[in-house]
Amino acid sequence: MHKIAVALVLGLAAASVHALPIVFTSSTYTTTALADVDGTLDAHADDTGLAALPLISSASVDAGGGNLAAAHAVADALLLAASSEAASTGASASAAATTTFLGVFTTGGTGLSLEVLFEDLLDALGGASAGAELFVLLQVDGVDLFQDSFSATELIQATFMTLPGLAGVLDLTLVSTAAADRAGSGFNLASASFALNSVPEPASLALVLGGLGLLGVGRRGLGRQRSA
Numbered sequence: 489m490h491k492i493a494v495a496l497v498l499g500l501a502a503a504s505v506h507a508l509p510i511v512f513t514s515s516t517y518t519t520t521a522l523a524d525v526d527g528t529l530d531a532h533a534d535d536t537g538l539a540a541l542p543l544i545s546s547a548s549v550d551a552g553g554g555n556l557a558a559a560h561a562v563a564d565a566l567l568l569a570a571s572s573e574a575a576s577t578g579a580s581a582s583a584a585a586t587t588t589f590l591g592v593f594t595t596g597g598t599g600l601s602l603e604v605l606f607e608d609l610l611d612a613l614g615g616a617s618a619g620a621e622l623f624v625l626l627q628v629d630g631v632d633l634f635q636d637s638f639s640a641t642e643l644i645q646a647t648f649m650t651l652p653g654l655a656g657v658l659d660l661t662l663v664s665t666a667a668a669d670r671a672g673s674g675f676n677l678a679s680a681s682f683a684l685n686s687v688p689e690p691a692s693l694a695l696v697l698g699g700l701g702l703l704g705v706g707r708r709g710l711g712r713q714r715s716a
Contacts, residue, residue, distance in 0.1 A: 507601045507685030512591035512658075517568075519561035520586045521547035526555070526579045541565055545585075553577055559585035559664070568662040569679040572618060576668035588661045589682070595628060595654045599687035602626055602634060604644040604660070609677040618666035620678030625659040647687065658684050 518535040530547040541564050548558040554577040562569040570585035606622045619639065626634040626648075633648045650656075660682060666674040 507687050508597070510591075510593045510596075510600070510684040510686055512593045515589065515591040517541065517543050517563035518586075518588045518590075519543050519545035519563050520584075521545040521559040521561050522582075522584045523547040523549045523557040523559050524583070525549040525551040525557050525581045536563075547583070549581075551579060551581075553579075555579040555581055557581040557583040557666070559583040561585040561587045561664075563587045563589065566683060567679065567681050568660060569677075570620065570662050570664035571675070571677040572664040572666040573673075573675045574618070574666040574668040575673035577671055580667075580669050582667040583665065585664045586661065589659070591658045591684070593656045593658070593684070595650045595656055595686070596652050597686040597688050598652070599647055599649045600626070600628070600633070600656070601647045601685040601687055602644070602658075602683075603685075604680060604682040606638050606644065606662075606680045607641050607678060608639070609679065610675055617668075618664075618674035618676035620662065620664045620676055622663075622678075622680050623659075623661040625657070626684075627659075628656040629654040649687075658682075 516535060516537060520533040521531065523530045528549050528551060530549050532545045532547045534543050534545050536543050543563040545561045546559070548556070550556040554575055556575050558573045560571045568587040568589060570587050572583040572585050574581040574583050604624055608620045622638045624634060624636055624644065625632065628650055634646055638644070660680060662678060662680045664676045664678050666676055668674060
């Protein structure tokens with residue numbers, strides 16, 4: 489029986505020690521795709537709340553003769569993705585895909601834990617330029633806790649101490665671009681997955697540790713009874 493109790497308390501300890509996911513009071517995803525070949529432009533943009541995901545915007549122009557541009561922007565729950573492609577045999581071709589997330593939340597516990605995995609999956613090929621960039625902003629009570637941009641694959645992890653009950657904003661923008669002004673082609677694909685968690689209050693951790701301590705005392709008492 490005590491083995492079951494041990495497993496239960498250890499399970500509760502693990503659940504309590506781990507940070508809890510932030511519940512956004514409002515969240516908006518936006519996707520935009522632009523494609524242009526020698527002034528022939530195709531554009532598409534959408535924005536939505538959480539209920540309408542996934543969101544996909546696509547734009548493309550094919551002028552023939554190997555001159556084309558295409559962009560695709562995708563947004564899903566806690567995930568942004570963007571791809572761009574440009575090819576040219578002499579025309580000017582460009583493509584840009586942008587996905588953004590804007591979430592509003594209220595702080596809880598004693599801190600915030602931010603984790604973002606940005607992956608630039610494919611770089612430029614041939615004579616075209618292509619790349620991706622991620623912008624991240626975490627703001628609480630009007631103060632920027634984290635603000636930076638990234639242009640290469642990176643795992644971003646940061647923890648901040650905060651007071652509970654404050655208004656906060658998490659804003660991410662992922663951009664993928666490709667351009668070809670002369671013979672060449674390029675393609676880029678990038679993604680960003682993210683999580684914002686609330687760090688538990690010390691009192692919660694103390695309760696867990698206290699429970700483990702009491703369990704240890706109980707096991708020692710049981711051992712003495714058996715030996716008697």
